[in-house]
Every structure is written in structure tokens, then in C-alpha cells.
Amino acid sequence: xxxxxxxxxxxxxxxxxxxxxxxxxLTEEAKSQKVLDMKYxxxxxxxxxxxxxxxxxxxxxxxxxKVGVALxxxxxxxxxxxxxxxxxxxxxxxxEAGRAAFYEDSYGSFGKLYYTLGFSDLYNQIWYLxxxxxxxISIIVASIDRGIPLHKSLKNQRVRRHESFMxxxxxxxxxxxxxxxxxxxxxVVEEKMxxxxxxxxxxxxxLLAEKGRFSRYGPYINHVGLIIFLIGVLMHKFPGVYVxxxxxxxxxxxxxxxxxxxxxxxxxxxxFETHDNDPTTAQIQQGVNAVAKNYQTDIxxxxxxxxxxxxxxxxxxxxxxxxxxxxxxxxxxxxALYQMDFRLNELKEMSFQLTNKExxxxxxxxxxxxxxxxxxxxxxxxxxVELMEFYPDFSGFNNEGExxxxxPNPNNPAFIFNMITPEHPDGEISFVAIQQTVEPAxxxxxxxxxxxxxxxxxxxxxxxxxxTIPILFVGGFIFLLGLAIxxxxxxxxxxxQQFENGQIRLAAHTNxxxxxxxxxxxxITEHAHLPQYIDQLDDEKDKDKxxxxxxxxxxx
Amino acid sequence: MSLIDLSGNLLExxxxxxxxxxxLIGGSIKSNKPDGAxxxxxxxxxxAILVTIIGFLSHIGYFITRWxxxxxxxxxxMFEFTTAFGMFLVGSFILIFxxxxxxxxxxxxxxxxxxxxxxxxxxxxxxxxxxxSLQSHWLTIHVITAALGQSILAISAVAGLIYLLxxxxxxxxGKQRFWLEAILYFLVxxxxxxxxxxxxxxxxxxxxxxxxxxxxxxxEIIYNVPAIFGMNESATLTEGAMDPMIEVPAFIHxxxxxxxxxxxxxxxxxxxxxxxxxxxRIADMLKPLVKKVNLxxxxxxxxxSVLIGFPVFSLGALVFAMIWAQEAWGRFWGWDPKEVxxxxxxxxxxxxLHLRLSKGWEGNKSAWLxxxxxxxxxxxxxxxxxxxxxxHSYA
Ligand code: HEM
Numbered sequence: 001x002x003x004x005x006x007x008x009x010x011x012x013x014x015x016x017x018x019x020x021x022x023x024x025x026l027t028e029e030a031k032s033q034k035v036l037d038m039k040y041x042x043x044x045x046x047x048x049x050x051x052x053x054x055x056x057x058x059x060x061x062x063x064x065x066k067v068g069v070a071l072x073x074x075x076x077x078x079x080x081x082x083x084x085x086x087x088x089x090x091x092x093x094x095x096e097a098g099r100a101a102f103y104e105d106s107y108g109s110f111g112k113l114y115y116t117l118g119f120s121d122l123y124n125q126i127w128y129l130x131x132x133x134x135x136x137i138s139i140i141v142a143s144i145d146r147g148i149p150l151h152k153s154l155k156n157q158r159v160r161r162h163e164s165f166m167x168x169x170x171x172x173x174x175x176x177x178x179x180x181x182x183x184x185x186x187x188v189v190e191e192k193m194x195x196x197x198x199x200x201x202x203x204x205x206x207l208l209a210e211k212g213r214f215s216r217y218g219p220y221i222n223h224v225g226l227i228i229f230l231i232g233v234l235m236h237k238f239p240g241v242y243v244x245x246x247x248x249x250x251x252x253x254x255x256x257x258x259x260x261x262x263x264x265x266x267x268x269x270x271x272f273e274t275h276d277n278d279p280t281t282a283q284i285q286q287g288v289n290a291v292a293k294n295y296q297t298d299i300x301x302x303x304x305x306x307x308x309x310x311x312x313x314x315x316x317x318x319x320x321x322x323x324x325x326x327x328x329x330x331x332x333x334x335x336a337l338y339q340m341d342f343r344l345n346e347l348k349e350m351s352f353q354l355t356n357k358e359x360x361x362x363x364x365x366x367x368x369x370x371x372x373x374x375x376x377x378x379x380x381x382x383x384x385v386e387l388m389e390f391y392p393d394f395s396g397f398n399n400e401g402e403x404x405x406x407x408p409n410p411n412n413p414a415f416i417f418n419m420i421t422p423e424h425p426d427g428e429i430s431f432v433a434i435q436q437t438v439e440p441a442x443x444x445x446x447x448x449x450x451x452x453x454x455x456x457x458x459x460x461x462x463x464x465x466x467x468t469i470p471i472l473f474v475g476g477f478i479f480l481l482g483l484a485i486x487x488x489x490x491x492x493x494x495x496x497q498q499f500e501n502g503q504i505r506l507a508a509h510t511n512x513x514x515x516x517x518x519x520x521x522x523x524i525t526e527h528a529h530l531p532q533y534i535d536q537l538d539d540e541k542d543k544d545k546x547x548x549x550x551x552x553x554x555x556x
Numbered sequence: 557m558s559l560i561d562l563s564g565n566l567l568e569x570x571x572x573x574x575x576x577x578x579x580l581i582g583g584s585i586k587s588n589k590p591d592g593a594x595x596x597x598x599x600x601x602x603x604a605i606l607v608t609i610i611g612f613l614s615h616i617g618y619f620i621t622r623w624x625x626x627x628x629x630x631x632x633x634m635f636e637f638t639t640a641f642g643m644f645l646v647g648s649f650i651l652i653f654x655x656x657x658x659x660x661x662x663x664x665x666x667x668x669x670x671x672x673x674x675x676x677x678x679x680x681x682x683x684x685x686x687x688x689s690l691q692s693h694w695l696t697i698h699v700i701t702a703a704l705g706q707s708i709l710a711i712s713a714v715a716g717l718i719y720l721l722x723x724x725x726x727x728x729x730g731k732q733r734f735w736l737e738a739i740l741y742f743l744v745x746x747x748x749x750x751x752x753x754x755x756x757x758x759x760x761x762x763x764x765x766x767x768x769x770x771x772x773x774x775x776e777i778i779y780n781v782p783a784i785f786g787m788n789e790s791a792t793l794t795e796g797a798m799d800p801m802i803e804v805p806a807f808i809h810x811x812x813x814x815x816x817x818x819x820x821x822x823x824x825x826x827x828x829x830x831x832x833x834x835x836x837r838i839a840d841m842l843k844p845l846v847k848k849v850n851l852x853x854x855x856x857x858x859x860x861s862v863l864i865g866f867p868v869f870s871l872g873a874l875v876f877a878m879i880w881a882q883e884a885w886g887r888f889w890g891w892d893p894k895e896v897x898x899x900x901x902x903x904x905x906x907x908x909l910h911l912r913l914s915k916g917w918e919g920n921k922s923a924w925l926x927x928x929x930x931x932x933x934x935x936x937x938x939x940x941x942x943x944x945x946x947x948h949s950y951a
Contacts, residue, residue, distance in 0.1 A: 039913075065914035069907050076903040083893040083940070090892075106770065107807065123891045244887075275685035291685045326688035327884050338886040339688075464886035472888065476875050483867040512863065515656065515856055538852060 008162070015049030018042025021158055023165025035536050036168040038509055041157075043149040062134075062141035071135045078131065082122035085114050089121075136230045143223045154213060159203035161495050161507070169495075169507035171514070171521065175531025182502045188528045189496060196520055198494070207496045216511065218486020225479025232471035243465040246340065250348075250458045254302070254313070259463045260335050264302040264316055270342055270457040271296040295339050296325045297459040301332060324461065334465050341460025347410045349454035352432070354385060354419060357447050363421065365451065370410035385448070386418040386427065394433050403431070419446045492517045494524075504531060560683065563621040566614045567639065571673055573611025574646065578666040580604035581659050585845050601659040605650075608662065612650060615643045626683040629696040633684050634941060637699065638676035641937065642669045644707035648861070652711050656857055660849050664714045671746050678753045694880035701872025702898070706933050708865030709905060713930030715858035716923035722846045722854075723920055726839050732920075733839070739927065740838040741827055748823025749815070756781050763797030765790045770806045777811060781818050785810035812942065855919050858926050859912060866905050873898040897936040904929055 003011040010021035017030045018041065025031045030042065047063040050056045061067055091102050103111035103120060118125050166172065177185050186207050190200045198209040236242045245259035254266040274290040302316035322330045330337040349369050353362040364379035370392060378384040391405040394414035398404055403414055414433035420426070423445055431438040432448050492510040494517075499505070510517040514535070521533055557565075584600030619640065622630040630636040649665040686695075717739070724732045763779045767787030777787060786800025787810045804810045827838075834841055877898065878888035889895060908925045911917040917925065 065910055069910045069914075072903050072907045072910070076900050076907070079896050079903075080900055082891065083896050087891055089890070277685050292687050293685065295688050327692040327694075329883070329886060336886055338884075340885070462886055469882070469888075472878075476878075480867060480871055480875065483870060487863040487867050513856070513860065515853070515860075535852075 013044040013049075015044030015046075016042060017044075018165065019162075020153060020156060023158070023161035025164060025168065031164075033168060035170045036165065038169075038511075040146055040150045041153040043153040045146055045149055047145050059141060059145070062138045063145035065142060068135075068138045068142055071131070071138055075131055075135060078122070078128065081119055085111060085120065087120060087122070091120075132230070133234075136227060139223045139226055143220050147220045150216065154216060157208065157210075159201050159208040159495070160206040160497070163505070166495060166497070166505055166507040169509050170537055171508040171518070171533050171535050173504070173506040173525070173531045173533035175504060176502055177504055177529050177531070179502065182498075185504065185528055185530070186496065186498055189524055189530070192524050192527045193494070196523065198492070198520075205498045209494045209496075211492045212489045213491050215485055215489035216491050218482050218484075218489070221482025221485060222479050223482070225475050225477070225482055227475070228478060229472055229475030232468040232475055235468045235471065236466075241467045243335070243463060245463040246460065247463065248341075248343075248458055248460050249297075250346070251456050254316075257337070257463055259465070262304045262308075263319075263332075263335075264304070264313065265337070265461075266300040266302065267459055268298040268300065270344075270459040271298070272342060272344060272457070294325060295342055296323050297339060297461065298323050299330065299337075301330065334467070336464050338462045338464065339459070340462045343458040343460070345455040346458050347413060347453055348456040350413060350450070351452045351454075352385075352448040353451045354379065354383070354421070355447055355449040357445060362449070363446075366448070367454075368413075368415070370413055382420075382422045382425070384420050386420065387415060388418050388429070389416040391415070391433075403433075415448075417448050419444070419448065421446055490516070492520065494521070496530075506530060506533060508533070559621050559625040563618050563625060564681075566618040566621065567673075570611040570615035570618060570643075571670065573607050573614060574666050574670050574673075577604045577607040577611065577662065578670070580607060581662045581666070582845065584659060585663065585848070604659060604662060605653060608646065608666065609650060612643070612646050615646065619643060622683070628686055628691075629700065630683075631699040631703070632686060632690055632695065633679065635676050635679040635681050637703070638679070638937065639673055640700070641703050641707060642672040642676065644704050645669045645672065645710055648704075648707045648711050648865075649714070651708075652857060652861060655860075656853065658849070658853065658857070660718060660846060661711070661714055661857070663845060664717050665711065668710075668714065668743075671743065671750070674750045675746060678750065689884055692880060692884065694876060694883065698872060698876040698880050701868060701876055703872070705865050705867075705869025705872050706901075708861055709869060710865075710930050710933060711861040712858040712865070712926040715854045715861065716926035718846050718849055719851060719854045719858065719923040720920070720927075721839060721842050722849055723851060723923070724839070726837060726843065733837075735924075736839050737837050740842075741823075744827045744830070744838075745819050745823030748821070748826055749819035751826070752781060752815075752818045752822045762794065764793040765797075765800070766793055767791070767810075768806065779811060779814070781814060783810070784814045784817050787811065809943075851919065855922060858922060859918075862905055862908060862926070862929075866909070869905070870902060874902060894936070894940055897932075897940050901929070901932050901936060904932055 004014055004016050004026055005011050006019040006021065006024055006026060008019060008022040008024065010019055012020055012026065017025065017027050018036060018038075019026055020043065025033070025036060025042075030036060036042065045063075047060040051060060085103070085107055088099055091099055099120070100112075100115055103115035105111075107114065114120055122128055176182075186202065186205065189207060189209070190202065193200050193209040196211075198211045200207060200209045243259040245257075247255065247258055247265075249255050249265060249267040251267050251269050254264055257263045257265050271294065272292070273294040273296075275293045277291065298321075300321050301319040303319050304313075305315045305317060308315065319332065320330075324330045324337055324339045326339050329339070347370055349367050351365055351367040353365055355362045363383050366377040366379070366385050368374075368377075368387065368390075373387055373390050376384055376386050389403070391403050391414040392408055392410040392412075393406040394412045395404045395406045403416075405414075412434060414431065414436075416429065416431050418427040418429050421428075428444040428446055429440055430444055430446075430448060431440065432450075434450075437447065490510055490513045492508070494506065494508045496504065496506045508517055508521060518533075518535075524530060525532065580600055581604040584598075584604060619630060622636070631640050645665065646669045649661060649669075653659070653661060720732070720736055724736050726733050726736075757780065761780055761782070763783060764776060765779065765783070765787060766774060766776050768789040769775050769787075775787075776793065782798055783790075783800040784802065785808075786803040788804065788806035790800050790803055790810070792799050800810065804813065830838060877895065881890060881895075882888040908922070908929060911925065912922055
């Protein structure tokens with residue numbers, strides 16, 4: 001393989017910018033710099049070296065930080081579009097047509113366009129996933145591309161660096177120490193640097209003090225964490241990894257838990273409480289008069305016996321009793337049940353008196369369980385009521401005059417009764433709905449007089465199981481760890497050489513936080529009487545500005 | 557004095573202390589003439605920091621007493637959250653001050669904190685009971701960490717603004733001069749918003765209207781400013797109150813629109829007055845105050861505060877938020893607008909760091925980015941909370 005041979009004789013890999021051995025700049029670009037670009041210590045980056053095959057091109061595309069930043073910005077902008085209008089997940093409409101109508105009705109033609117382009121379900125669009133996946137690939141490729149050469153060069157650092165390297169550092173010092181100190185100056189520096197928690201290495205009259213090298217791995221660690229997290233998120237798409245079901249359960253009911261094979265749930269009662277505070281200003285302004293305090297379902301969790309047949313419910317074993325509240329889900333076996341919704345006072349039972357319209361005399365009472373209506377309600381030998389038709393959610397009559405029902409839920413029950421009485425052994429037919437009675441045969445003798453309702457509360461629960469949680473946790477933890485390492489520590493290096501004539505040359509570099517390395521330098525400069533350092537970037541611009549401003553002042 | 561009154565008083569003390577500290581810092585810089593008065597400047601500067609710390613302690617006092625009174629961390633409505641954000645902003649300023657020892661930061665940090673606290677005061681201040689989903693320790697942990705992260709990130713915008721005030725040449729026409737002045741104009745608009753609300757509150761203005769909402773339901777609403785825009789099919793209920801000048805359709809919230817337009821009108825008048833009296837741009841008025849700042853140092857402070865704030869923000873606004881969401885709703889992420897905007901903020905600062913590392917976007921460019929980042933944070937606080945309703949909406 002081709003090599004890049006430095007004047008010092010060291011063979012560097014092609015693409016190296018700064019000789020790994022002595023630190024001499026190798027490329028024309030590096031030679032022309034007043035302050036060397038110390039990114040990755042000038043080591044050869046694959047993407048900056050090869051650009052021939054397709055693989056190289058793809059590799060270079062994804063490893064480019066420019067591309068990476070572009071991907072981040074695109075993701076950011078696209079994500080923000082999804083917050084302009086409500087996402088579909090927050091729209092109550094049950095089916096596609098309903099959702100389409102919702103966007104058009106609520107937001108006009110813009111809403112329609114938004115829906116048609118898929119922005120209303122943006123975060124589930126395939127192209128959104130592709131975008132995030134590209135971001136992930138970019139993170140992986142860029143990290144390998146730079147991480148490996150960086151690791152190599154950090155591991156093999158020489159203490160002695162060439163003049164052209166030292167002089168091209170941002171912070172440098174050159175000069176003499178007072179002759180009395182001259183012989184032992186490096187010893188003094190070494191001792192002081194060690195006190196400042198630097199690791200010090202010596203090579204003859206050259207010294208390298210280094211601190212916080214591990215912080216250079218911070219970004220790579222955090223990128224690994226991000227990738228693990230993304231993998232966890234992608235795994236949601238695999239079957240068996242993620243369960244998301246919901247159920248409605250009435251008080252007193254015992255039902256199989258969807259998604260949780262072999263388990264049953266009993267709803268003992270649902271509790272809804274409000275705060276008894278004085279209404280606050282915000283409440284008054286919004287016309288709300290109570291603030292919810294607690295939503296709670298008291299449940300018993302059952303498990304089928306080992307040998308039970310599917311659906312068999314006669315010998316259930318109690319697993320536990322619990323009160324499910326918001327923020328306090330029921331957890332069992334990796335599954336969790338969350339309090340999500342509720343319906344208060346759902347109609348349960350309606351009672352009627354079979355009443356003689358004229359005399360007002362009642363022959364008896366009939367109570368209809370709206371979930372389990374019976375065909376026939378017997379009052380005595382000659383008196384009974386047949387329930388001919390039941391419309392749990394009555395919504396009016398169609399063109400043929402037949403009653404219609406919207407759903408099987410008893411929201412607005414309507415009945416067709418046949419009332420069999422001693423006077424009318426064949427029965428009289430009556431259609432009864434809330435606040436409405438129709439008598440198809442004309443004038444009936446009897447009526448079903450409404451006498452009372454019984455209501456019940458219903459609780460809406462969500463069942464979730466997510467096997468990726470541990471992966472997400474690990475990813476998140478590694479991400480934060482890497483972030484902290486890379487942000488709260490930094491890699492500081494100080495090179496010092498002493499020449500035969502007693503001259504001292506110093507150079508310093510840090511990957512970030514120049515303010516603090518200068519404080520360290522101040523400390524050793526004073527302690528060992530080193531020549532004063534200068535910051536080669538210490539802004540000429542700053543000085544220009546200051547002069548400009550001073551001139552302005554004088555003019556004013 | 558009851559605990560909640562004490563709490564209110566402590567907040568006022570903090571506000572006044574920050575005001576005094578701002579003036580002291582201004583004074584310390586003004587007196588920093590090349591006539592060797594540096595010692596004097598230092599003395600004023602140190603006094604300013606001392607007053608800031610006193611104010612901050614009082615602010616913490618407000619926070620703790622209110623917490624004890626209400627039984628939950630006071631971060632559960634707009635007033636509480638915004639006030640806490642102001643507190644963390646001052647705390648972050650104090651933290652960065654002790655790292656770099658530059659008082660000039662306070663010149664921008666404290667007025668911004670003052671604006672934020674005054675703005676918070678426009679919202680109802682009574683203690684609100686918590687709805688079930690907010691009854692969790694994660695509310696405290698998540699909101700406090702996220703707000704702390706945001707406020708440290710905001711310090712980079714403070715450093716950036718100072719950087720630009722010095723760096724941008726206001727003598728020459730250009731984009732940078734325009735946008736710099738636009739930012740300052742925006743700050744005056746916020747002041748306009750506060751002034752409008754304070755004035756109409758002081759005269760006790762109140763008008764009630766009925767209207768028909770999106771779902772065709774009849775509702776009532778109270779305006780505390782004269783109604784420029786009226787709600788859909790608005791009818792005036794308060795005797796003698798003015799009828800709205802313009803009625804808007806149901807999907808626009810006319811009261812919010814009215815508030816914004818009032819802020820723009822009053823703010824613009826204020827801005828024009830300032831310009832007429834001073835006969836210069838606000839940027840030019842501030843320039844002498846930042847004359848002596850070291851650009852290189854302020855650039856580094858900006859970068860450093862992003863480095864410190866980013867992990868805290870990631871922890872609070874993403875990680876803790878996900879843990880809480882998992883516990884409350886069984887899903888760690890739900891694409892709620894507030895969540896999405898936290899993600900956007902996070903992505904933005906990630907882009908900031910990468911641009912700085914690889915493209916060498918330092919100094920001027922980095923300062924502009926820091927200001928954009930702060931704009932996103934403020935957008936998240938104001939627009940997402942008040943306009944884009946979601947699970948997190950306090951409005
Ligand atoms: C949202 C996703 C990302 C996050 C949160 C993230 C986070 C970070 C952080 C915090 C740093 C350290 C910055 C500093 O210390 O100033 C960093 C460095 C870096 N990132 Fe990322 N990153 C992300 C995506 C990417 C992507 C897509 C690329 C691909 C090009 C990339 C490539 C790099 C590189 C090359 C470094 C420099 C490493 C070094 O200094 O040795 N990152 N990243």
C-alpha cells in the first residue's frame with residue numbers, strides 16, 4: 001500500500017495530515033496554516049482518502065458531517081410540520097373517511113391538503129422512517145470513519161514534536177527561564193502538572209503533560225447509545241415485541257384481557273373524584289367548574305387454571321387485587337394496564353310499569369337489562385310483555401319507516417313491546433323510545449310507563465407490553481454517559497521542550513475549553529517561571545473592533 | 557401573613573433585586589473608562605452580583621414557600637412554569653459568572669429574566685389543583701430538569717447577543733444589522749404585551765361575550781383588553797362594553813389574536829418613542845456597554861453553555877419525559893406537539909455542536925445559531941403552550 005513518508009523517516013498512511021511520529025505538517029494545506037487543524041490529530045480519515053468505488057462514494061456520503069447536519073436539519077423541519085395541525089392519533093374519528101372529513105371540516109382546504117399529503121400521520125410515514133434510518137446510518141459510518149484513526153493516533157502519541165508542529169499550535173510560548181531555574185525546570189513542571197492531575201511523560205528534554213484523554217471517546221460513546229436506542233425503537237415493528245390493546249369494562253363485569261393470553265379482569269368499581277377547590281381564575285374564564293382529581297378502577301386480576309380450555313372461566317385463580325389509577329398502572333409479568341378513559345352513568349337497566357292509560361292502574365313492573373334483554377317478561381298467567389325488537393342506540397326511522405340503531409351500545413334505547421293483558425290476549429303493540437311513543441295500531445288501552453333507570457360506570461383501560469424497554473434504557477443511559485464524558489471533561493495537552501542553550505518551547509492544545517487550559521498554563525508559568533504564552537488566535541479581530549470603537553468614541 | 561402571600565412578596569423582592577442589579581452592572585461598565593477606574597468598576601460589578609444572588613435566594617424562597625403551600629412543585633401552570641424558568645435563567649447566569657467572572661453577561665441575562673418574570677405575571681396566579689396525569693413525582697423531576705437545561709442553553713444566546721452587539725457593524729446597512737435590531741424590537745414587543753396587560757388590569761377592564769365554538773356549542777369568554785377581534789358569532793354580554801371591531805371564524809381564537817395585536821401596537825409605539833428620543837437604533841445605544849468585552853471569551857462562553865446545557869436538557873426533556881410518559885400512558889413517546897418541539901430543540905442544538913466542530917462555525921455564526929436556539933425555546937414556551945393545544949397545554 002502507498003505510504004506517505006515524512007522527512008523524519010516515518011511512514012504514515014495515505015491521507016495523514018500531520019506526521020504521527022514528529023508532528024510535521026505533511027500536506028500543503030497543513031503547511032500553510034498558521035495554527036494547525038488538530039481535528040482527529042491530523043490522522044488519515046478513510047472518507048477523506050478514498051473516493052473511487054461506489055462503496056467509497058456511499059461511505060463518504062454518510063460519513064460527511066455536512067450530510068449528517070443536513071439530515072438533522074431536515075428531520076427537524078419535517079417534524080415541525082407535523083405539529084401544525086392535530087395528528088390523526090389525537091382525532092376521535094374511527095375510520096379513514098371520518099378522519100378525512102375531520103381535516104376538511106375543521107381546517108378547510110389546507111386541512112384536506114395536509115391529510116392528502118400524509119402530514120396528518122407524519123411520524124408513521126415510511127419516508128419519515130427512512131429519514132431517521134439515514135440519520136442512524138450516518139451516525140454509524142461517521143463514527144467508524146473518524147473513531148478508529150482517532151483512537152490509533154491518541155494511543156501512539158510521541159512526546160517529542162517537531163518545531164513546525166509546536167509553532168503551529170494555538171497557544172505557544174518561547175523564551176528562557178531564569179538561569180538559576182534552568183537545570184531543573186522540567187522537573188518542576190512535571191511535579192506541578194502532576195498536582196494538577198495531568199499525566200506526564202518525558203523523553204529526554206521533551207515533556208508531554210496530558211489530561212482527560214478519555215473525553216475524546218465521549219461523542220463515540222454517545223453515538224453508540226443513540227444507535228442502540230434507535231434499534232430498540234425499530235424493534236417495535238417486530239411481532240411479539242410490542243402489545244398495544246385497549247378494553248372497555250363495566251362495573252361488575254369480568255372479561256378476558258385482550259393481548260394478555262389466559263388472563264381475566266374484573267372491574268369491581270370505577271371511581272371518579274374531583275377537587276373541591278374554589279374555582280380558580282382560569283377555571284372561571286374557561287367556564288369549567290371542577291378539576292378532576294382521581295380516575296380509578298378497582299380490579300381483580302385472574303389467571304386461568306393451568307389445565308383450563310381457552311375461554312373457560314369457571315375456575316379462575318386470583319392473581320391480585322389492585323386499584324389502577326393514572327400514573328399507577330397495574331403491572332404483571334411484563335404487561336401493564338393503564339387507566340385511559342371512562343364513561344360515567346351508562347344506561348344499564350330501564351324499568352317500565354305496564355299501565356292502563358285510562359285508570360292509571362299498573363299491572364306490574366318490567367325491568368329490561370339493556371345489555372341482555374329478554375324475549376319475554378312474564379307478570380302473571382294472563383299478563384306478560386314481549387320484547388319484539390330492541391334498538392340500543394336509536395337514531396330515527398329510515399325511509400320505509402323502520403327504526404334504526406347506530407351501535408350496539410345502549411346510548412338511546414328504543415323498544416317495540418307487545419303487551420299481552422287479560423283485555424287483549426293477542427297483545428297491543430307499542431314502540432317506546434325516550435320521550436316518544438308510537439302506537440301503530442292506533443289507540444292502545446295499555447302503555448309501558450317509564451318508571452326508572454339504573455346506570456353503571458365503565459372504565460377504559462389500555463394494555464401494553466414492550467420488550468424493548470430494557471434496550472431503550474441501556475441506549476439512553478449510554479447516550480447520556482457519553483454526552484457527559486464528552487461535554488464535562490476535555491482533552492488537554494501541553495508539550496514542552498528545553499534546548500541545549502536553555503531555551504524553552506511550549507505548545508498547548510485542548511479540544512475545547514481554552515479558558516481552563518489557560519488557567520492551568522498560568523499556574524505552571526508562574527510556578528516554574530516559564531516564558532509567557534500567547535494565544536495565536538487571540539483575536540486580531542477583537543483588537544480591530546476595539547480600535548474601531550475607540551475611533552468612534554473620539555469622533556463623538 | 558399567609559404562606560402564599562409571603563411567597564408572592566418574595567417574588568417581588570427578587571424582581572426588584574434583579575432590576576437593581578441590572579442598573580448596577582450598567583453602571584459598572586459605564587464607569588469603566590480608560591482612566592484607571594477599573595477598581596471602581598469591579599466594586600460595582602461585585603455589588604451587582606451580590607444583589608443578584610440576594611434576589612435569586614428570594615426567588616428560591618418564593619418557589620419553596622409556594623411548593624409547601626400548594627403541596628406540589630410550582631411548575632404546573634403557565635405562571636408557575638414561566639416564573640421558574642426565569643429563576644433558572646438567573647441561576648444559570650450566576651453559575652456561568654462564577655466560571656468566567658464576567659459581569660457583562662448579566663447585562664443581557666438579567667433584563668431577559670425580568671421580562672420573563674413580568675410576562676409570567678400576566679397569567680392567573682392562583683394555585684391550581686393537579687389533574688390526575690400531573691400527580692406524579694416525575695412532573696417535578698422532568699419539568700425542573702428540562703427547565704434548567706433550557707435556561708443553561710439560553711445563556712449561550714445571552715453570550716451570543718453580547719457578541720453580536722459588539723461584532724455587528726451597525727454603521728453599515730446589512731442583513732446582520734437588520735436582524736440584530738429585529739431581535740431587540742421583539743423584546744420591546746414583549747414589553748408592550750406586559751404594559752398593555754398591566755394598564756388594562758389597573759383600570760379593571762373586563763368585558764364578557766358569548767360565542768359559538770368550533771363544535772357549534774355556545775360558550776362565554778371574558779376579555780381583559782378591548783376586543784379588537786371578536787370570537788365566532790360573538791355577542792356582547794357586559795353592559796356598555798364595546799362590540800368587537802372584527803369578527804373571526806371559529807378556528808381562530810380571537811382573544812389570543814387580540815392580545816398579540818395589542819402587544820404589537822403598544823410595543824411598536826414604545827419602540828418608535830425610544831427611537832425618537834434616542835435618535836439611534838437600540839443596538840447603537842447598547843454598543844458602548846459591550847465595547848470592552850472580549851469576543852473570543854464570549855464565543856467560548858456561548859459554546860460552553862451549550863455543552864453544559866445540552867446533556868441536562870437531554871436528560872430532563874427527553875429521558876425523564878419518556879420515563880414519565882411510559883408510566884402515565886404506557887408509551888414513552890406519543891408525538892404530542894410539546895414532545896415534538898422538545899425533540900426539535902434537541903436536534904437543533906445537536907446541529908449547532910456539529911456545525912461548530914466540523915465546519916468551524918464559531919464566533920459570529922455560532923452566536924446567530926445560539927439566538928435561533930433561544931427562539932426555539934421561547935416558541936416552545938409560548939406558542940406551543942398557548943396556541944398548539946396538546947396534552948401539555950397549560951392554557
Ligand atoms: C441527533 C443525533 C446526534 C447527536 C445527538 C449527536 C451528538 C454529538 C455530540 C454531543 C458530539 C460532541 C460535540 C461536541 O463535543 O462539541 C458529537 C460529535 C460528533 N458527531 Fe454527532 N450526534 C448526532 C448525529 C451525528 C451524525 C448524523 C453524524 C454524522 C455525520 C455525527 C458525527 C459526529 C462527529 C464526526 C463528531 C465529532 C467526534 C469527535 O470530535 O471526535 N453525529 N455528536
